[in-house]
């Protein structure tokens with residue numbers, strides 16, 4: 001088990017992480033999500049032992065992770081960290097990069113594993129290409145295969161798909177996380193893209209300004225977000241008083257409503273004035289206003305700016321959000 005025990009950290013005077021307490025079981029996949037600058041990379045670097053912490057401790061089972069003051073070579077052997085700068089050997093080939101840490105005493109096995117990993121990242125055709133000639137996305141894929149080749153017990157992934165085009169991303173995510181699960185590797189993925197974690201993570205840690213503000217399953221976090229910050233990690237969302245959507249409700253409590261949960265209604269509901277319509281492919285995202293507050297909702301067609309429309313949501317959605325309050 002990984003145990004981050006009440007860790008606080010600052011690079012200078014400004015606190016970057018405050019009282020981080022986290023346990024991750026063997027084989028578990030935990031996603032760390034939050035806006036840019038909230039401390040995700042810093043947390044992964046601390047877990048890997050790249051930064052010296054004065055407050056708190058990190059353990060993998062009974063081994064304490066010792067920081068750079070104690071380790072000449074950064075990083076722990078049972079752990080691998082895929083950083084945002086890929087740490088590749090630019091003047092050697094894809095194949096050599098992937099196979100670098102595999103045992104040369106079993107050449108056949110080494111070749112088989114290298115091929116398997118190159119297939120997984122869909123780079124077999126580039127086996128003999130020098131890494132410096134690859135695009136950013138291709139290099140990121142090679143970096144992934146390279147850390148996997150080392151079969152760590154725990155893998156720390158920092159924005160692992162940030163440079164990879166959408167065309168490949170979905171397939172790669174599915175292949176990678178299925179592979180890691182089949183090997184029982186514990187995973188921590190830092191991301192701000194919910195697509196990296198909703199289908200794959202067992203649990204999600206939400207960071208805001210260096211603090212953990214939620215720990216939950218992806219499904220629960222999405223369906224009952226505690227606040228607008230959390231909901232906004234999943235897409236456009238609104239926070240509005242229940243009684244302005246359902247006039248009969250005798251509570252001013254505010255609930256989160258995702259843009260796709262609104263239905264445009266002819267006669268009743270929340271009355272908004274349309275400001276803009278944005279084409280999103282399968283729908284339009286409309287920005288309207290209600291008493292000076294922007295309201296985001298989806299609709300199948302664009303709406304004329306200045307038009308008054310009524311928005312409604314299903315009672316089931318209200319009940320679900322109320323249950324989570």
Ligand SMILES: Nc1ncnc2c1ncn2[C@@H]1O[C@H](COP(=O)(O)OP(=O)(O)OP(=O)(O)O)[C@@H](O)[C@H]1O
Nearest residue numbers: 011012016034035036037038039040041042043192
């Ligand atoms: N080496 C450093 N020295 C000083 N401050 C730093 C250093 N690295 C990061 N920071 C600051 O620490 C805070 C957290 O940064 P961190 O990179 O951990 O955030 P993040 O959530 O991973 O962001 P992103 O999603 O953009 O990668 C930021 O305010 C950042 O400016």
